Amino acid sequence: MAASRDTILGTIQRYVDLVGAGTAAEIVDLYAVGATVEDPVGSEVRSTRESILEFYSGLEGLEQQSTLLSVRIAGTEAAFQFELITKAGDQTYTLSPIDVMTFDDDGRIASMRAFWAGEDMAVS
């Protein structure tokens, strides 16, 4: 049976929380076996657990805050916008991508595509 709206919403909220303050392994555990990650859209699609782990490892150790801004769920797919604030030295980087995900029957992420470009990054 397809994952429920609440289950999907829970996965999204946990994903956003973990991107801000989790480990790469915790994030990858939200993904289904065989899942794909394309971040940003147009870049090479990552399709192995190792390559997805490598992608999120780049976030580990950064001082970050993440907030879910808006979610729209349609069946077993969803689009949502979240804000990720990263502090590095004296600078603060703010990015709020729109991610599109599909989900398997257990509410695990089957695919993720992140819509953003360099122009969307604010530095202060």
Added chain:
Amino acid sequence: MAASRDTILGTIQRYVDLVGAGTAAEIVDLYAVGATVEDPVGSEVRSTRESILEFYSGLEGLEQQSTLLSVRIAGTEAAFQFELITKAGDQTYTLSPIDVMTFDDDGRIASMRAFWAGEDMAVS
């Protein structure tokens, strides 16, 4: 050559404006030949000009206001959220879907998928 970021942004802004206050024919003119529309995601994909025209004809004559809330463009694809307020009698319906579009080299919409569900509609 692929459509520029500015061209894509122009198409999106015009799309949102027309959904609020344009005719179905004006909206369909933003679409490329052979384009597809899936609104909401999970519903039947419309792939002929006639069926897309029929879809937007349902909006004609309604008292509506539309506002683009947020756009993220990645290459020749984009995700954006907009608010559509519809007044019907004493009631006001507010919906802010997240749409995902791909664009052809001329900046015309090659595909549109709208993420929303009944739960996202506010009635006041």
